[in-house]
Amino acid sequence: MITVDEFSRLVAAIYASAVDPEHWNSTLADFVRAFDGVGCGLLTSGPTNRKSDVMVKQIGKDPSALSTYNAYYGRLDYVAEAVEKSPIGHIHTGTELILPNTNTEFYADWCRPNRFGDGLFVRLTGGNSSAWLGIAASRDSEPFGTPDRLRLIRRLVPHLQQAIHTEAKLVHLKQGECALSTALEQVERGIVIIGLDGRIMRLNSRAETILASGDGLHLGQHGSIGASLARTDRKLRDLMYLATDSHDNRVPRGGTLSCPRLSGRCDYAVHVVPLAADIAGIGTVGLGEARAAALIVIDDPDRETDLDTTALRELYALTGTESEVALRLAQGDRMELIAENFSVSITTVRTHLQHIFDKTGTHRQAELVHLLLSAGPTLHDNVQGRFRRLP
Numbered sequence: 046m047i048t049v050d051e052f053s054r055l056v057a058a059i060y061a062s063a064v065d066p067e068h069w070n071s072t073l074a075d076f077v078r079a080f081d082g083v084g085c086g087l088l089t090s091g092p093t094n095r096k097s098d099v100m101v102k103q104i105g106k107d108p109s110a111l112s113t114y115n116a117y118y119g120r121l122d123y124v125a126e127a128v129e130k131s132p133i134g135h136i137h138t139g140t141e142l143i144l145p146n147t148n149t150e151f152y153a154d155w156c157r158p159n160r161f162g163d164g165l166f167v168r169l170t171g172g173n174s175s176a177w178l179g180i181a182a183s184r185d186s187e188p189f190g191t192p193d194r195l196r197l198i199r200r201l202v203p204h205l206q207q208a209i210h211t212e213a214k215l216v217h218l219k220q221g222e223c224a225l226s227t228a229l230e231q232v233e234r235g236i237v238i239i240g241l242d243g244r245i246m247r248l249n250s251r252a253e254t255i256l257a258s259g260d261g262l263h264l265g266q267h268g269s270i271g272a273s274l275a276r277t278d279r280k281l282r283d284l285m286y287l288a289t290d291s292h293d294n295r296v297p298r299g300g301t302l303s304c305p306r307l308s309g310r311c312d313y314a315v316h317v318v319p320l321a322a323d324i325a326g327i328g329t330v331g332l333g334e335a336r337a338a339a340l341i342v343i344d345d346p347d348r349e350t351d352l353d354t355t356a357l358r359e360l361y362a363l364t365g366t367e368s369e370v371a372l373r374l375a376q377g378d379r380m381e382l383i384a385e386n387f388s389v390s391i392t393t394v395r396t397h398l399q400h401i402f403d404k405t406g407t408h409r410q411a412e413l414v415h416l417l418l419s420a421g422p423t424l425h426d427n428v429q430g431r432f433r434r435l436p
Contacts, residue, residue, distance in 0.1 A: 047079050047197065055079055056204050063208035064215065076180060080194055083160050084110065084181035088125060089209075110159045121151035128166045128177045136198055138190035139163030139182065163189040165198055169206050176209050235343030237270055238320075241289050243282075244268040255343055261306035261313055262343065270341060277304050284317040288339035299339065314344040361404045370397045374410055 047055075058075055062068040073085040119125070124142045131137065143163060146152060156162065162184025168177040180198070182189040226247075229236050235252030239245055245268050248256070256264045265271025265278075270285075272278040280302050288299040297319035304313040318340045357368040366387070373383050380398075384391045398410075407413045 051079065052197075052200070055201065059201070059204050059208045060211070063211040066212060080165070080180050080182070080197070082164065082180045082182040082189070086179045086181070087176065088179065089176040110155075113155065118151055118155040121149070121155075123149060123151060124166060124179065125177070128168050128179070129175055131168050133168050133171050134202055135168065136190075136195060136202075137166040138188060139165070139184075140188050140190065142166060160184075165190055165194060167198060167202060169202065170209055178205060235341075235345070237341040237343070239270070239285060239289070239339050239341060241338045243285050243289065245270060252341075252343060255313070255345065260308050260310070261304050262315075272304055273307055274305055277302065281315065281317075284315075285339060285341075288317045288319040297339070311346040314346070316342040316344070318342065361401075363401065363404055367397050367401050367404070370394060371401045371405075371413065374398065375413060 055072075055075055058068065058072040062072045069087060073087060076085040077083065114122075123146050127142050128137060139162065143152065143156065143161075159181075160183040161181040164179055164181040166177065166179045168175065170176045178198075226249075229247065229249035232249060233251065235255045236249045237245055237252045238247040245264070256262055256270065259273065261273050261277075263271055263273060270281070272281045281304070284300045284302060288297050290297060299317035299319050301314060301316045304315050306312060320339055355368075357363050357371055358365065363371060370383060370387075373386075374380070380391055380394045384394045387394070401413065402408055405413060405416055407416055
């Protein structure tokens with residue numbers, strides 16, 4: 046029916062569509078030509094298996110056939126209902142599915158006007174979502190399901206199944222990568238994820254800025270992270286080795302080092318943390334097939350951060366004023382200065398402070414400071430940064 050070269054091109058087009066789903070329409074048009082049909086559809090249903098969840102990639106040469114199917118006639122599609130209930134890989138002919146139901150609205154108002162009177166249909170996948178292929182043909186004196194066409198579709202089914210599986214996995218990977226990137230960008234510290242070979246697999250924009258500056262840390266050879274001073278670089282590589290080494294059933298472990306900066310600014314605090322096996326599996330979600338092995342967190346004490354009272358309000362149900370007073374007290378401001386800045390009396394500030402103590406479960410200002418320092422990265426940075434600047 047078709048040559049070996051034509052079959053090879055058809056298979057190549059199937060896998061190209063798995064990588065770039067926009068190619069499906071042209072691939073299904075190739076199916077129409079290969080089978081000498083009048084239309085071809087690849088339909089996928091969502092987890093609910095409702096007709097409203099069905100997505101059709103292509104049907105026929107007339108765009109209105111697709112739009113009317115999605116808008117109305119898809120819910121009347123008795124062919125799709127039969128195919129979705131059949132075993133995966135079972136091939137149906139139009140003689141089986143279409144001809145016994147020609148007195149229906151679906152056939153009279155949609156199939157017949159589009160010359161879809163015969164065809165071949167096969168369910169490709171199952172599970173939470175299913176996919177099936179339909180090759181439509183006009184009704185003729187001879188059935189469309191000839192031995193040649195049946196043989197061809199049987200040879201194509203495994204490739205279609207693999208392509209659909211690949212497309213779904215690529216979508217999942219892309220979604221995971223977007224989620225991972227978004228999460229990393231929410232962290233104010235520099236975050237670097239490295240693989241078993243020590244190479245950088247992912248980093249957030251803060252880490253990218255730090256490495257690009259070359260002030261104490263930089264992008265080393267072979268895509269790894271390196272330190273400017275030789276002695277610090279050796280310590281960093283030792284920590285990365287310990288965090289990624291799991292040979293002979295050794296338990297990976299990390300550590301922390303102080304990384305001097307050539308500019309003379311405050312040293313970076315670099316934390317190397319091994320990723321547990323279940324967490325390291327993040328590699329299969331957002332980092333390709335390679336396995337993430339360790340997390341490197343870079344703290345920059347010199348980095349100025351904006352005050353953030355939102356976390357205090359959310360954590361301890363403080364009012365806006367109470368949050369601001371708590372943060373200013375923790376940063377070392379005297380109550381007189383706070384009263385002056387807020388244009389209130391010291392008594393009012395003391396009243397706010399008592400409310401803060403009650404809501405946070407603390408009793409003294411020292412306890413409050415300790416609580417804020419341990420409440421999270423944003424609060425820690427704000428408070429620690431202000432203490433460092435106090436004379």
